[in-house]
Amino acid sequence: MSMHTTLIDVDALAALPADELLIVDCRVDLADRTQGERVYLAGHLPGAVHADLERDLSDMSRVPEGLGRHPLPAAKAFSALLGRWGWTPRQQVVCYDAGPGALAAARLWWLLRFAGVRAVAVLDGGYAAWQAAGRPVETAVPVRTPTQVMLDYDPRQVIVDHATLHAAPPPLLLDARAAARYRGETEPLDRAAGHVPGARNRPYVDNLFADGHFKPPAQLREEFAAVLGDTAPAQVVHMCGSGVTACYNLLAMEHAGLTGSRLYAPSWSGWVSDPSRPVATGEPLQEPARGRCPEGRDDRTFVR
Template identity: 65%
Template sequence: MTLRTTLIDVEELAALAPDEVLIVDCRFDLMAPGTGQRDVGKGERDYREGHIPGAVYASLDADLSDLSRKAEGLGRHPLPREEAFSHVLSRWGWREGTQIVCYDAASGSLAAARLWWLLRLAGIPGVAVLDGGYPAWVGAGKPVESGDVHRTPRPVSLHFDASLYTVDHASLRADPERLLLDARAVPRYRGEVEPIDPVGGHVPGALNRPFSENLRDDGRFKRADVLHKEFEAVLGTHSPQDVVHMCGSGVTACHNLLAMEHAGLTGSRLYAPSWSGWVSDASRPVAKGSEPG
């Protein structure tokens, strides 16, 4: 089996045998995240009510982030530590060479894109996001099941190759060649509204590429050639390796990174702390308006 590394469609996923794939449901509602084991968030409740057969559940807060690190200035969704993420993969029973497919409820596949990127950070290339997410699966009349899925744990030890894929505060400010792309909606980028973070606006010099522009009207990704043309227009003379993606907390930025990889524009990186991490230090400059400052 040829491993998929960016997107996979419903029919391709349905054709895979259960022992060929690890399916991960990443549904998560930022407005209803839950507070702990006894108060699970809306995404996990939805998962238990119905999910793709065999899918395990991934919580953006508990599995794909380490919220205890917020005080370190790493944004609202700091990256998990290697040991903790290794434990997550162990709990899911992942084994090397298995195709991983992740999905969520939103047409943008936001948390799923975060998991896709984390797995790449850990050196696992065989991971793809289900194009159109859970709505596409249900809309195609495919089967669903309810309850929790428990797989047999396997020992896993992962290492994040952060130097290749991430950018920290210091290197972001020190690199004059980089092109910073902000994936947030236009009003948040401009600083006209800010519903989550304490300060509105954007990092001086950043360009705005809302992640929603990667999608067609039906919630699926645009064709690779269309995305290639659109991103090239944004990049100008910059190479894909010059691009650093950001958003509010390092989640939706992964959507733009996924779109570029799908379009064949490889090698861009993520500023994981993103806007929430940037404004954690009041001495950092803030720009507002439609033009990069």
Template identity: 50%
Template sequence: MIRPPLISAAELQQALAPSQTPPLVLDCSFDLADAAAGERSYREGHIPGALYVNLNEDLSGPKTGRNGRHPLADRADYARWMGRVGIVPGREVVVYDRQAAMYAVRAWWVLLWMGHRQVRVLDGGLAAWQAAGGPLSQQIAQPLPATPYPDAAPQRPTIDAQQLQQRLGDVLVLDARAPERYRGEVEPIDAVAGHIPGAKNRFFKDNLQADGRFKPAEQLRAEFAAALGGRAPAEVVNQCGSGVTACHNLLAMEIAGLHGAALYPGSWSEWSSDSSRPMEKSPRS
């Protein structure tokens, strides 16, 4: 059964009650400017029983300098990682972070891509958990390892740089980066500023309410319908800087009932590494 993509703090508290079969909780907190910060914050306090997941080490593959900052790992590597942390078919998994779900969504998408449907994102993250009276723990949880997750065909669509370049104009590219990065006014991370030609900007934080929880499904559906301009979700490619916050827009589309959009995993960090690919900037309107 496909679970709703979000779980509330109250629902998670109930699911973690001693009388229940608890879900496996993964803390995905991270900081692009300080790769060790996420684990430090986990050690300072996390949802009891949660395991720490590192964006660089667990959710990304080896970098070549031309495949982006957070390339996908091989499916066999993900299958082994899932086994190491105890993810087996049918096991409920909840992912969260401290950064508006911007990293938890990568774990959510990877698990779905690997065929694990029983995964949800904690709506509002750790702040929502604490606001609901949830306790924090400093005890380092230990996984219950299992065999590598059984591999199957990818369960979520992706597109690579060559395919995307061939289809520019035929698909709608949604760029999840901040507007000033999308326009090419600043570029604090990658070597080149700008965006993929024809891309539209949908800043991932626009998916959230002021309290850090996702907007209602109806509101997200209306906003994305306006952005898509009549295109079907299957004609949409989501990208960002390195294929991480693009998953935030993919989650928002799932909440809105808009299924089937693709991820460009390499995103701008891969695209801009090859000067032969077309790039553009947009003036502030």
């Protein structure tokens, strides 16, 4: 069986043998925390287990530590979750969410890669694409044989310490939030509006067509080049509101062959947890190809 490491389409998923596959339903609605499980029980891909963003893919007990609204789960807890799902290293993992504008499938994709698992892919177009293709769904909750899983994270793939953003040379921060939130015109979730000084904006929905399918690799490369300039992928660090939708930019870059970027896990909600940290608003004044200025102050307005 060939390994899928970024995206997988509906037909390719349907052709995979069930005994070598773990499918995970990651549908979530941040405005209604119970909706994900409800829609899963109402119908899901055959054999799929359900992952809850806050119960399974985050450690909500650590929110007070300034690690953002969705702190990463400990490696031990994540390993136990995979064990309850009956995951084994020979299985291909496929995660999916609702479709256009959805949230959490890329978070699970990134967590597995963070733990060293390569055979993991996001269903291109999500549940909506599966339904549109006329593929079957079921309501039965699968019973899977638990396994013993012991994985560890690769700390080189993530930044948790806010001070690391000021390393020399500083990484290029790529903010996946909507442009209005990045510019500081609105902020529906976090303490302050705006962005980390020096960050660039690439809304994660820009990676998708209107139907929720990802753009082809060549188009993604061209679009990211317009934002990143001559910055190498290894010097790119992704962020968003809480470290979830940023994974879609990371996934899109990997799909485009731009490998090696990292995640700033606390993201904006973690950054503004300390009111003393600087906040920028408006658009950057410098062109992306020039990189960030030494002080990181290349935006129009700064408040503390």
